[in-house]
Amino acid sequence: MAEAVRHDKTARQLRLLSDALDSGRLGPVKRLVNTLSPAEIGNLLESLPPGKRVVVWGLVDPEDDGEVLVHVGEEVRESLLADMDTDEIVAAVEDLDIDDLADLVEDLPDTVIDEVLKSMDRENRERLEQVLSYPEETAGRLMNPDVVTVRADTTIDVVLRYLRLRGELPEHTDHLYVVSRRHQYLGRIALAALLTHEPGTPINKLIDDEQPAIDVNETDNEVARKFSDHDWISAPVVDDNNILLGRITIDDVVDIIRGEAEHQALAAAGLDEEEDLFSPVRRAVKRRMMWLGINLGTAFLASSVVGRFEGTIEKIVALAVLMPIVAGMGGNAGTQVLALMIRGLALGQVGASNVRTLLWKELRVALLNGLTLGAVLGIVVWAWFHDPALSLVIGSALTINLIFAATAGVMVPLTLKRLGFDPALAGGVILTTVTDTMGFLAFLGLATLLLLR
Amino acid sequence: MAEAVRHDKTARQLRLLSDALDSGRLGPVKRLVNTLSPAEIGNLLESLPPGKRVVVWGLVDPEDDGEVLVHVGEEVRESLLADMDTDEIVAAVEDLDIDDLADLVEDLPDTVIDEVLKSMDRENRERLEQVLSYPEETAGRLMNPDVVTVRADTTIDVVLRYLRLRGELPEHTDHLYVVSRRHQYLGRIALAALLTHEPGTPINKLIDDEQPAIDVNETDNEVARKFSDHDWISAPVVDDNNILLGRITIDDVVDIIRGEAEHQALAAAGLDEEEDLFSPVRRAVKRRMMWLGINLGTAFLASSVVGRFEGTIEKIVALAVLMPIVAGMGGNAGTQVLALMIRGLALGQVGASNVRTLLWKELRVALLNGLTLGAVLGIVVWAWFHDPALSLVIGSALTINLIFAATAGVMVPLTLKRLGFDPALAGGVILTTVTDTMGFLAFLGLATLLLLR
Known part of the structure; x- marks a missing residue:
């Protein structure tokens, strides 16, 4: 029964959108589309036949273009990219997180990849190249190199001053990572611990060194399993020498779990989970x-x-x-x-x-x-x-x-x-x-x- | 190919455990089992035939019993509960979070439920009764009433003092919720924002009121969809009057996504996802x-x-x-x-x-x-x-x-x-x-x- 009422919201949006498209009035369509999150826009685009899909894609706020591309299946992504010129693609992807960009890059034409690399600053380019150097479906590909690290021999007070100076934290940061002078992973500090202890508390009293780091070569399914076995929100990724390379967050893990489930459901019928509902x-x-x-x-x-x-x-x-x-x-x-x-x-x-x-x-x-x-x-x-x-x-x-x-x-x-x-x-x-x-x-x-x- | 190497760790543990069980030396089995997380123990128990399952279940650290029960399918859970007396069950479940306890309670014999309720303090008993008053497979059942709230008319400094006084935060707290005097939900404050802004900053400058709250009557599949569409870690749950009732966290959402995927895979063969691999x-x-x-x-x-x-x-x-x-x-x-x-x-x-x-x-x-x-x-x-x-x-x-x-x-x-x-x-x-x-x-x-x- 629950099945019957599920996702009525998407179905309702779809109907509204479809009616508006049929009537040819694009203003309401544009307003509707831009109230949605990039993932919701992606879902909507996947449910539109090619003709309508192109029209709606043109109405999406260019700021969301990159995130939407990340959230659609490979076949639909190709059809959307086919509709953009090099400048548009570069503009769409340049603000993406490194892990999302790495996920997209394979589907971009070579000339576009060159332009994207040129548009990035040196640090980000090196990070992207590092992520791309790991095989697909491994922890290395999933990780985001953007992590906040602290040293063990300091106090909460110092860390707080550093954070206030730094400003924003990367999305879904629930822990800071403690590293050695050689950038080896030593343990993690919960943001909650920083907030609930007195400013003078030494950091090394708060370190949680129980959570094992993820090896950069682990498969993405192993990573997903660990996240759900241990209820993690994020986890550090290290190389063979325990050097901290980056961080994997639960939102990417959820995508893996969904993808794996779709794979199992569709593979039994000899289908690929990247298949477009409206493929030619x-x-x-x-x-x-x-x-x-x-x-x-x-x-x-x-x-x-x-x-x-x-x-x-x-x-x-x-x-x-x-x-x-x-x-x-x-x-x-x-x-x-x-x-x-x-x-x-x-x-x-x-x-x-x-x-x-x-x-x-x-x-x-x-x-x-x-x-x-x-x-x-x-x-x-x-x-x-x-x-x-x-x-x-x-x-x-x-x-x-x-x-x-x-x-x-x-x-x-x-x-x-x-x-x-x-x-x-x-x-x-x-x-x-x-x-x-x-x-x-x-x-x-x-x-x-x-x-x- | 990834399929072939996947979860080799579980398979290896299973083999080690099986060999140790066959040899009759329970010491190594006990040591092995108690290095695992409750979810991993649950997975292991599910993969053991009834005879061995009972033996290993007896070796699990009683402190983990409750969490393990939460992490196994219904049929296996029944077989584990059948092996415990009332006191053991009460001891196992009394430290669980309210949402996990609500999940278990249906499978407990009535006499045990009475004992469990008696063992709880009044506040927790009322919270449990509140959660149980919502239908299964709704947001009300998934939520944990244990949330940290603050008022809008204060500053970071005051909040920090409050948090240090309070001590620990509930697991997976990434935001504090801002409520009105009548406990209506007004918005959320990221822990990261508390850490990266100056102590004197007024709270109402940091409020994110863009994230809509979840209605307590939404189905769990709608909740799961929203979490993955918006990359949430946690979300507030409100009633029809926008009164804050509790909070849903991503770890429970991951369980729903996994359960839904298993349902789709097994329903096609007319099977229930709660089915025990070794059911009688x-x-x-x-x-x-x-x-x-x-x-x-x-x-x-x-x-x-x-x-x-x-x-x-x-x-x-x-x-x-x-x-x-x-x-x-x-x-x-x-x-x-x-x-x-x-x-x-x-x-x-x-x-x-x-x-x-x-x-x-x-x-x-x-x-x-x-x-x-x-x-x-x-x-x-x-x-x-x-x-x-x-x-x-x-x-x-x-x-x-x-x-x-x-x-x-x-x-x-x-x-x-x-x-x-x-x-x-x-x-x-x-x-x-x-x-x-x-x-x-x-x-x-x-x-x-x-x-x-």
């Missing part, structure tokens, strides 16, 4: 064709099994009527196990140490479900075709297929992961190939053995 | 049976379509061999559209204003994919069965089914949502019922019309 037909066709082509190949495999039993089907046509049930139910049961396994693997909860216990549990579940549903199926088939032997065959075939489905549901994702493939992407295709093939083989094979005389 | 066989059977039973019903529906064409299949057995291809490919293509739609609906990007454009795009994609894949399928079938008319029939049937698949992929989730159902839960079953039924009907129907003389 030609591009959508090309991308989906590949996935459907793979599925066509596996469908031939299953059909070839049926082909082996043409003689049997010729004699008992009821088999053709019933065989999709056995195959399909195997697919459904296997998908349930697969979904649990993919979650377990993503959380690191499934491994060599517990896979046997898990398989054993799933086999018992499959056996009980198979016997129960097999009996139901047998009774319905008996009533339909008045053939007790056929009932026995289909009930047994269903049970056998559910057992294969459980085995495949546990073993396929585990094997894929061990081989370095993404279980969320390939798991479903392989699983249903197993359950289709085994379903047809068990049903038609048993029928050939038991029903033909 | 009987419980797992019962829950999955219902889903499989629904699928069995829809499978009969599709089979009954095939049953209408028994006469045709009797004459041309090749139809039985090939019909699963047409049905299955429709399911695959439809699932792709469905996955995009479910994401679009979850983000509020799809609605009445753009559904026609979207459907039109998907129909063109389906037509192009159908014609191409239909041609490929036709050629293979020609080579296999040497029957050009059969090739034409199967190619056309595939194209027709992909068009139905695209239509169902767009319309089914939209209709479900409009009717107040969860598209992620029911969308897949309805979609494949459409594609199976239409696939069989198109293929066998065309064959009856064109191939029988």
Whole structure:
């Protein structure tokens, strides 16, 4: 039910905007758009077809352009960038934080990148180059080098005077970092601690050195996991020598968690999470064709099994009527196990140490479900075709297929992961190939053995 | 590839722990467990089969018990609570934050709840009762009433003295809230602003009144959306009269985002995100049976379509061999559209204003994919069965089914949502019922019309 009322606000804005666009009065559209945050504008642009998208993009306050570009998927970003000239892009991105800029830079044309680099001061250029020197999807790429550091051998009073002199702190600063003379990370001081202790308190009494720093080479998923396991708002990033390089903040982590979730949901259908809802037909066709082509190949495999039993089907046509049930139910049961396994693997909860216990549990579940549903199926088939032997065959075939489905549901994702493939992407295709093939083989094979005389 | 190395740490811990448990030496297990954060312990417990889970749960430092209970799924939580007596539970939960306690309280036996309430001081008991008075999955349930407020007519100096007197701030406090005499929310002051301005600065110069407060009745998904759209760390919660009631922090929002993602991934397979990986066989059977039973019903529906064409299949057995291809490919293509739609609906990007454009795009994609894949399928079938008319029939049937698949992929989730159902839960079953039924009907129907003389 909650689902139904969710995000009604976005839907309402979308409708308002759409009506205003249709009426051709751009004034109200512009006013509406510029009451939104950059992320909301991004979301809105993603939900507009290309024609309207270009119009609305033109109405966005140029000051927000950079932030909006950060908040849209890659495909939509490309379509927005295609609509800007070099000067506009440079103006849009030059005020972005280094981590956001690093995220964007890959999608910019080379000539634009040169211009952007030229427009930056030396310190920021070096910082950007440093961030870009780390591989994508690592902590190094996520971090922002803009951190506030203090020394241990001072007092709150001194720090407060320094901060007042410095003025603004970087966004989402909840801790200052304490570093050694060689810029090694020693620990952190909560802003709250600075506010709740007497001015004379020495800094080294307030240092929290319990929070481990993040290694610059950690993957972004590991980083996300740590943030949610420890309820962090920000965390320091260090290199192999414990030199402080930068800081990761929760807002970027939230984006990673959302992205990972979208990846898992869309990968199962062979889609990329960067896909534009309104991507050009030609591009959508090309991308989906590949996935459907793979599925066509596996469908031939299953059909070839049926082909082996043409003689049997010729004699008992009821088999053709019933065989999709056995195959399909195997697919459904296997998908349930697969979904649990993919979650377990993503959380690191499934491994060599517990896979046997898990398989054993799933086999018992499959056996009980198979016997129960097999009996139901047998009774319905008996009533339909008045053939007790056929009932026995289909009930047994269903049970056998559910057992294969459980085995495949546990073993396929585990094997894929061990081989370095993404279980969320390939798991479903392989699983249903197993359950289709085994379903047809068990049903038609048993029928050939038991029903033909 | 990142997938493959992800969360190796958890997997490694799991293996170490499992080996230590198998060897029966509990000392090392205890030491290992108590180096972990409560969330990590929760994750570890979830990945252990019931027998080992009880042993490890007994080794957890009682101080962490409450936090661990907060961090596990409902089913695992029940199994852990079953292993504790009333005193242990009361001791475990009495130090929890109000919002976490509210989250747990539903799963506690009534007698235990009474004891917990008795153990609390009056202020906290009233706060808990207030939070529990709001419906589940609303901002009211998520908020923590423990906030630090200041008045507008004062200076930084005074606030600093107040804070030093007060001592610790609640976790994740990044702003103090400014309230009127009647406790109405007026705006917020960043801790950073207190640190970077001169002591004499009046508070009302620092107030940020741009951030709208969250209404206590908003759904948790709306709250999560706002946090990620605005990059908030915390946000004030108010009632209809703008009276400040409490504060929501990003760590709880991250849990909602994760939960919502798990819900979408598991609902598609008819599973609950609270399901325990090692839930008792009987419980797992019962829950999955219902889903499989629904699928069995829809499978009969599709089979009954095939049953209408028994006469045709009797004459041309090749139809039985090939019909699963047409049905299955429709399911695959439809699932792709469905996955995009479910994401679009979850983000509020799809609605009445753009559904026609979207459907039109998907129909063109389906037509192009159908014609191409239909041609490929036709050629293979020609080579296999040497029957050009059969090739034409199967190619056309595939194209027709992909068009139905695209239509169902767009319309089914939209209709479900409009009717107040969860598209992620029911969308897949309805979609494949459409594609199976239409696939069989198109293929066998065309064959009856064109191939029988």
